[in-house]
Amino acid sequence: MIPLDIYLSFIAYACATTFPPGPNNILMLAAAGQFGFRRCIPLLLGIWTGLITVMLLAGGFCSTLGKLIPGIVPYFKFVGAAYIFRLAWMTLMRKPPDKGRVDKEKPLGFRDGFLLQFLNVKVIMLGLIAYPGYFLPLGSGIGLVIPFAVSMTACCAIGNLIWTIAGSLLYRLYDRYFRQVNAVMAALLAYCAVKILMI
Numbered sequence: 001m002i003p004l005d006i007y008l009s010f011i012a013y014a015c016a017t018t019f020p021p022g023p024n025n026i027l028m029l030a031a032a033g034q035f036g037f038r039r040c041i042p043l044l045l046g047i048w049t050g051l052i053t054v055m056l057l058a059g060g061f062c063s064t065l066g067k068l069i070p071g072i073v074p075y076f077k078f079v080g081a082a083y084i085f086r087l088a089w090m091t092l093m094r095k096p097p098d099k100g101r102v103d104k105e106k107p108l109g110f111r112d113g114f115l116l117q118f119l120n121v122k123v124i125m126l127g128l129i130a131y132p133g134y135f136l137p138l139g140s141g142i143g144l145v146i147p148f149a150v151s152m153t154a155c156c157a158i159g160n161l162i163w164t165i166a167g168s169l170l171y172r173l174y175d176r177y178f179r180q181v182n183a184v185m186a187a188l189l190a191y192c193a194v195k196i197l198m199i
């Protein structure tokens with residue numbers, strides 16, 4: 001059983017790291033701005049399928065490593081917290097995304113979204129840091145891997161939908177208020193890093 005305070009901290013971490021601009025969100029922003037929501041559905045489904053696959057693999061890998069080398073578990077949280085503090089700093093310093101950098105010649109499909117997740121270092125690191133930081137101290141096994149993967153993918157999916165639906169409107173708002181948005185997200189990330197150290 002996952003304690004509610006740890007789970008809520010994990011959800012705050014997941015939202016803070018997946019809602020701001022990143023490869024998936026910027027891709028969806030540009031694609032929806034160019035092709036509309038309906039034509040982007042295959043791409044969204046591919047991203048989500050790739051996300052849950054990567055999160056299951058990351059959770060399974062960390063869980064297995066925790067079983068094989070139990071003494072490594074306490075060190076995971078320090079690595080995780082350090083990485084999250086780094087993400088907080090990078091988020092605070094982030095500039096508005098350049099929408100023109102995304103290739104918009106044709107809509108991308110399911111396969112493109114799926115494969116992108118295996119090349120998206122941010123997604124891979126999120127899985128490899130979040131699982132050992134929040135779930136591994138509670139134990140190991142499929143009973144923790146599945147809720148982790150589903151919860152992380154759900155948070156990512158909500159962020160993707162927000163960016164897709166908002167399209168160019170959200171781009172203009174973020175462009176105007178990016179310092180305030182970045183400060184809030186960075187503060188959430190720093191809080192999450194502190195919470196990991198206290199587990």
